[in-house]
Structure formats: structure tokens, C-alpha cells
Amino acid sequence: MRRVPAALxxxxxxxxxxxxxxxxxxxxxxxxxxxxxxxxxxxxxQCSFDLVLLDxxxxxxxxxxxxxxxxxxxxxxxxxxxxxxxxxxxxxxxRMLAEGxxxxxxxxxxxxxxxxxxxxxxxxxx
Amino acid sequence: MNxxxxxxxxxxxxxxxxxxxxxxxxxxxxxxxAPQGWLEVRTFPNPSEALQALxxxxxxxxxxxxxxxxxxxxxxxxMRELAELRPAPAVYLLSHQQRAxxxxxxxxxxxxxxxxxGYADFPVSAMSVAQSLAHYPLQRRAVDREMxxxxxxxxxxxxxxxxxxxxxFMQPKVNLGSGEVVGFEALxxxxxPNDAIIAPDRxxxxxxxxxxxxxxxxxxxxxTVEFLGQCLQEGFPVSAxxxxxxxxxxxxxxxxxxIDRVERRGIDPSWITVEITETEAMSDLAxxxxxTARIRMMGFNLSIDDFGSAYSSFMQLSQLPFSELKIxxxxxxxxxxxxxxxxxxxxxxxxxxxxxxxVVAEGVESPLELRAVRSLGCTxxxxxxxxxxxxxxxxxxxxxxxxxxxxxxxxxxxPD
Numbered sequence: 001m002r003r004v005p006a007a008l009x010x011x012x013x014x015x016x017x018x019x020x021x022x023x024x025x026x027x028x029x030x031x032x033x034x035x036x037x038x039x040x041x042x043x044x045x046q047c048s049f050d051l052v053l054l055d056x057x058x059x060x061x062x063x064x065x066x067x068x069x070x071x072x073x074x075x076x077x078x079x080x081x082x083x084x085x086x087x088x089x090x091x092x093x094x095r096m097l098a099e100g101x102x103x104x105x106x107x108x109x110x111x112x113x114x115x116x117x118x119x120x121x122x123x124x125x126x
Numbered sequence: 127m128n129x130x131x132x133x134x135x136x137x138x139x140x141x142x143x144x145x146x147x148x149x150x151x152x153x154x155x156x157x158x159x160a161p162q163g164w165l166e167v168r169t170f171p172n173p174s175e176a177l178q179a180l181x182x183x184x185x186x187x188x189x190x191x192x193x194x195x196x197x198x199x200x201x202x203x204x205m206r207e208l209a210e211l212r213p214a215p216a217v218y219l220l221s222h223q224q225r226a227x228x229x230x231x232x233x234x235x236x237x238x239x240x241x242x243x244g245y246a247d248f249p250v251s252a253m254s255v256a257q258s259l260a261h262y263p264l265q266r267r268a269v270d271r272e273m274x275x276x277x278x279x280x281x282x283x284x285x286x287x288x289x290x291x292x293x294x295f296m297q298p299k300v301n302l303g304s305g306e307v308v309g310f311e312a313l314x315x316x317x318x319p320n321d322a323i324i325a326p327d328r329x330x331x332x333x334x335x336x337x338x339x340x341x342x343x344x345x346x347x348x349x350t351v352e353f354l355g356q357c358l359q360e361g362f363p364v365s366a367x368x369x370x371x372x373x374x375x376x377x378x379x380x381x382x383x384x385i386d387r388v389e390r391r392g393i394d395p396s397w398i399t400v401e402i403t404e405t406e407a408m409s410d411l412a413x414x415x416x417x418t419a420r421i422r423m424m425g426f427n428l429s430i431d432d433f434g435s436a437y438s439s440f441m442q443l444s445q446l447p448f449s450e451l452k453i454x455x456x457x458x459x460x461x462x463x464x465x466x467x468x469x470x471x472x473x474x475x476x477x478x479x480x481x482x483x484x485v486v487a488e489g490v491e492s493p494l495e496l497r498a499v500r501s502l503g504c505t506x507x508x509x510x511x512x513x514x515x516x517x518x519x520x521x522x523x524x525x526x527x528x529x530x531x532x533x534x535x536x537x538x539x540x541p542d
Contacts, residue, residue, distance in 0.1 A: 013394045015358050022361035059427070086396040086425055093482075107396035108365035108427070112304035 005029050005122050006047075008042040010066070011055040011084065012025050020053060023114045029122070037061035037069075042072055050123050053105060056085040056096075071100045080121035084109075142259075143187040145176045145204060146220065147196055151252065155191065158256035164189075172196045173204035180207065187215045189243060189259065194221040194231055201231060209238035218259060219245035277329065278316075280336045291317040292329075293340040294349040295515035296366075297522070299486060299508040302500040307525060309365035311401070311508060312350040313515045314342065340374050341420040348387055353518040354398065355391045362525055367399040367429060372406040376417045385424050395425035399450060402428070405434040411442060422447040429486075433474060443481070450480040453504065455489025461499040475503030 009020045009031050009040035021031040032049070034040040036058060044052070052070070063083060070076050079101040085092075093104055105117050142164045146152045149171065168187075170176040173196060180186060188242050190208060194201035201219065208215055217240050221228050228245050235242050244258050286292055294312040316324030333339040347368050354366045373530045374380050388395050400421050407414055407430050418428055429450035430438075434457050461467035472486065478485035478532045487499035490509030499507055513524060 011394075013392070015355065015392055016394050019358050019361060019363055023363060026361075055178070106392065108309070109363055110301060110304065110306050110308045111363055112301065112306055114363075 003123075004116070005033065007031050007051040007053060007118070008040060008043055008049045010037065010051045010058075010063070011053075012036060012058045013055070016055070020021040020109075020114065023099060023109075023111055024118070026111075027115050027118060037063075037066040040066060041069060041074065044070060044076065044079075049079065050078060051118065051121055052081045053084045053117075054101075055079055056083050063097075067100050082117055082121065110118045130231050140164050140189070141168075141185065141187045142191065143167075143176060143215075144169045145171075145173055145190060145192040145371065147171055147193060151220075154252040155255060156253045159259065162256050162260040166259045168461075169428050173201065175201040176204060176224050177207055180211075183232075189216050189218065191218040191255070191259075194219065194223050194224055194227065202234065205231075205235050205240060207237060207381075209240050210282040214240050216243040218255070219241040220248070220250070220255065220264055221245075222248045232290070245448075278324075278332045280338075283336055283338050285332055286318075287338055287341045290345055292333075292345045293317060294346045294353070294518060296350075296353060296518055297508060297515035298513050298521070298528075299367075299506050300512050301506055301532035302496075302504060307362075307364060307528065308506060309367065309399070310350075310353070310521060311367040311515075312346050312353075312369075314346050314369070334371070339371065340380060343368070343370055343374060344380075344383060344387075348385060349518060351387050351393060351398070352389050353521065355393055356521060357525065358393065358397065358523075360526075364525070365397045365399060365427070367401050369401045369431065372402050372409075372414065372417055375400065375402070377414070377419055378420075381420060381424060381481060384426070396427060399427040399429045400450070401431040403431045404433050404438060404454075407446060407448075408436050408442055410440055411445065414442075418448075432488075433478075435471060442478075448483060450484040450486060451481075451485040452488050453499075454506075455509075458489045458495055458499060458509070459491070462492075462494040466500060468498065471499060471504065472502040473504075475499075479503060479505065494521070 003008045005082065007024055007029050009017055011017050011020070014035070017035065019031045021033060024031040032043060034043055035059060040054070044083060054063045063085070067081050067083070070081055081100070082105050083096045083101040084105045084107065086107045096104060097100050102121060103117060105113060140163060142159050144152055144155055144167065146155070152169045152171070156169050159167050168179070170179065172192050173192070190204070192201045192204055205217060208217065217233055217235050217243070219228055225247065228247060232242050232245055246255060278299040293315050298307045299309045299311065300306065314326055314329060316329045318324050328341065333342050349365050350368055354364070357364050363469055377451055385395065388398065402418070421428055428447055429451040429452055430448050431452050432454045433451045434454040451474065454540060457467050457470050461471055475485045484506055485504045486506040486508055488500060488506040488508050490496050490507045490511045492511060496511055516524065
């Protein structure tokens with residue numbers, strides 16, 4: 001039986017979390033939802049995920065800091081971590097990739113954007 | 127009120143004036159027009175005489191067929207005065223001049239707000255001119271004409287704002303790659319007596335002149351935020367655009383009000399794009415940068431509307447925090463048969479995408495235009511071909527029903 005790929009969605013906005021969950025489900029993924037960085041780090045310590053969608057702008061700990069801790073403290077160096085952020089100007093894009101993100105998902109997202117990221121960074125589905 | 131009766135009235139009211147120096151052509155054309163249902167056909171040898179008659183007459187023409195070159199005065203003078211009439215007549219241009227001059231005259235007429243019923247260069251038969259005019263759409267209904275000539279007054283506008291009769295109509299935007307509906311633009315409409323829809327050209331300038339545009343914009347914004355919240359909660363990842371004059375964005379209390387509405391509904395502001403026109407974006411760089419940066423700081427996206435209608439400098443474009451560029455509709459209309467428009471749209475699309483912006487073609491009304499803007503590199507399209515603006519409830523029903531339709535429209539465009 002083929003394993004259902006799993007994504008962790010980290011966003012402080014409830015409507016966004018549920019929307020991403022709904023899109024992911026429609027393209028055959030399952031989603032776990034966290035509303036802040038601490039919860040995300042805890043979830044990543046317990047379960048394994050194929051992809052993390054991480055909102056950059058959150059009130060407590062920002063996405064960049066969480067990404068650094070995923071890489072350095074949890075040692076998940078190969079895990080695709082996607083920065084989920086408002087429209088990036090070209091120079092922001094380069095900076096975020098240098099900070100350890102694997103890719104960018106630009107808000108406002110479309111269905112095709114999410115599917116594209118999942119296809120690019122997710123496990124190869126037979 | 128009885129629509130067919132009014133229509134009959136209008137038909138019998140159709141008046142055509144012919145202003146041509148060549149007497150033979152003039153009378154031949156008059157002879158051809160009369161049997162085509164034109165009640166009154168008057169002829170003049172030059173613009174000066176036509177203008178004299180115009181000043182003396184309280185029954186202005188619905189159509190003026192005019193040449194461009196005359197011994198005294200010319201067709202351009204005539205058009206300037208015709209444009210002052212309410213309602214302004216349609217013009218049909220007939221000239222010996224080279225095509226480039228006629229085309230310039232056509233765009234000038236449009237610029238001045240005159241409807242252009244057509245144009246032809248000599249030699250052309252009077253019969254073919256008359257025939258092409260026979261099918262020209264009737265003037266607007268008489269009642270509308272009377273209403274249109276009266277600008278809305280402050281008290282009426284204030285009452286509309288108080289009763290929330292300023293509403294948002296939603297027009298969808300599709301992604302040209304995936305065929306997905308990715309967003310809606312909220313367009314302001316007024317609801318007059320009997321909830322007759324009042325178009326923006328009668329609404330926005332008077333609201334602005336009476337200091338009510340901020341209140342009206344907030345009403346549109348609130349309706350948009352509610353619409354957006356419902357769409358997102360239903361699982362549709364769509365964004366929404368709202369037009370706001372730069373003057374309003376510069377008011378911090380207005381911006382706080384916007385962010386308050388968004389937060390109250392629990393929406394991430396990046397689902398909302400604020401559109402400002404290119405003309406406004408190209409005023410003083412320091413002021414514009416401050417105002418637009420503030421909107422971005424709050425998390426809204428920023429779009430430059432009617433791109434191509436003003437004269438952006440590359441400096442301004444590179445400095446301002448835009449996320450989207452919308453190509454002025456006049457470059458999109460019939461671009462599939464116009465190499466000049468194709469060159470302009472292609473350049474805008476290249477510039478925009480290289481700057482990392484969404485590039486939206488506005489006013490797409492035919493499959494050929496859609497195919498063209500897509501192949502020239504635009505990323506999104508908006509226009510009657512996709513859908514007309516409709517009230518939010520209808521837009522949501524449309525969204526539910528249409529997931530397949532937009533995709534089918536784009537599937538048609540698969541490379542052949």
C-alpha cells in the first residue's frame with residue numbers, strides 16, 4: 001500500500017491553516033497543523049514529515065528562526081522546509097534560500113502553487 | 127415604465143448630421159441614410175456651419191458623419207465641441223487622409239469620450255457607409271440619457287453611503303497556466319432607485335468631489351473582506367483586489383481601518399491586493415514610496431493598475447514595492463490583429479515577470495485575445511471572456527460551479 005505523504009503546516013492564521021489542509025488533502029497528502037514555532041518543533045521531534053510549510057511572519061518566533069532550529073537542533077538537514085510568505089521581492093528570495101529554506105511558496109497561494117511545491121519537494125509517488 | 131415603448135421613441139429620435147465638403151458625396155449619403163431609419167438627416171459643407179447649427183439647436187444629433195480636412199476649421203475642432211454635448215453623439219469619420227491620420231483621429235475621438243461608429247477612407251460608396259451605420263447599436267434608452275445628464279448630488283450620494291447602497295461587484299481573474307480562478311477584483315457599483323445599478327463613471331468622481339470616496343471605499347472593502355473570508359473558508363484559495371486612490375492610502379487612519387476589518391474577519395492580509403493606478407504611482411517618488419511601503423508593511427499586496435496608460439520610469443518601477451502589474455485594457459482589445467499592441471503587451475509581460483511580478487491582462491473579451499496574451503507571457507487574465515462582474519453571492523456560486531469551466535477555456539488554448 002502506498003504511504004500517504006505528510007506535510008506539517010505552520011501558520012498562526014487559522015483560516016490559512018485550514019485552507020492549506022484542504023488543498024493538501026485534495027492532492028493526496030495529509031496535513032498536520034501547528035499555530036506556532038514551539039508546537040512545530042515539538043511535532044517534528046515526534047513524527048516524521050515529508051514537507052514543512054512554514055509561515056515566515058508569526059508573532060512569537062519567526063519562520064527563519066524555526067527553520068534554523070529545524071536544521072541545527074533537530075538535525076533535519078534534508079527535510080524540505082518551504083518558506084510560506086507574502087510576495088517576495090527577488091532579493092528576499094535569495095536571502096531565504098541562503099537561510100536554509102528549501103523553497104518558497106508565495107502568498108497569495110493558488111492550488112497549482114501548492115501542488116507544484118508538493119511535486120517538486122515531496123516523495124516520488126509511484 | 128415600459129421598455130419597448132422607450133425603444134421606439136429612441137428609434138424615431140435618431141438624428142444624423144453629415145459634415146462633408148464634397149456636395150455630391152454629402153447628398154448621396156443623406157439619400158442613403160434616410161431609408162435606413164434615420165429620422166432627421168442634415169448636411170453641412172463644413173464644421174463651422176455645423177457648429178452654428180449645433181448652438182442654435184436644442185435637438186443635437188445622435189450621429190455625426192464628418193470629414194477631417196476642410197478649408198476652414200477641421201474635423202478635430204468639430205469633435206472637440208461635440209464631446210461637450212450631453213449625451214455626446216457618435217462620430218463616423220470619412221476622409222481622404224492617410225490611414226495613420228484617420229487612426230489618430232479615431233483615438234482622439236475616443237480620448238474625448240466620443241463613441242466612434244466607424245471610419246472609412248475615400249473612395250467608398252455612400253451605400254456601404256449607410257449600411258454599416260444601419261447596424262450601429264441604438265443610442266442608450268431615452269430615460270437613461272436623461273438620468274445620465276444629471277450628476278448625482280451630495281445628498282443622494284450620502285444617502286447611498288448611509289444605506290450601504292455602495293456595493294462591490296466581483297470580477298474573477300484566471301491563471302493562464304493552470305486555468306485556475308486565482309482571484310477577484312472588487313468593482314464599485316451604486317444601487318440607485320429600484321436598485322438600478324450605477325456604473326463607476328457616474329459614481330466615483332462625484333463621490334470624490336463630495337468627500338465621500340473614503341466611506342464608499344470602506345464599504346466596498348468590508349464587503350470584499352466578507353466575501354473573501356467565505357471563499358477561503360470554503361477551501362478556495364482566491365485573493366481579492368480593491369481599488370483605492372493613493373490619497374486615501376496616505377491617510378494612516380484609513381489604513382488602520384482596513385487592517386482592523388481584516389483582523390476582525392481573521393484573514394491574512396496577503397490575500398488582499400490594493401490597486402493603485404499607474405498615473406498615481408508615477409507622481410512624486412518619495413511620497414509614493416512612503417505610501418505604498420506602508421500598505422506592504424501591513425501585509426497587503428500592491429498592484430499597479432492600468433499599466434501603460436501613463437509613463438512609468440523604470441526607476442519608479444524598480445523602487446516601488448509592487449507585486450502585480452495590470453496591463454491597460456486598450457492594449458489588450460483586438461491585440462491579436464495588431465502587431466503594435468502585441469509588441470507593447472509582450473514588453474510589459476517580460477518586464478513584469480523579470481521583476482518577479484504577476485502580469486495581468488485586463489479586458490480580455492475573446493478567445494483570440496486570451497490566446498494572444500497567454501502566448502505573449504501574461505500570467506493572468508481578467509475580462510468579460512472569463513466573467514462579468516457580479517454581486518458577491520453570485521460570484522461565489524460561480525466559483526463553485528466553474529472550476530471546470532475556466533480550465534476548459536484554457537485547455538482550448540493548448541499549443542496547436
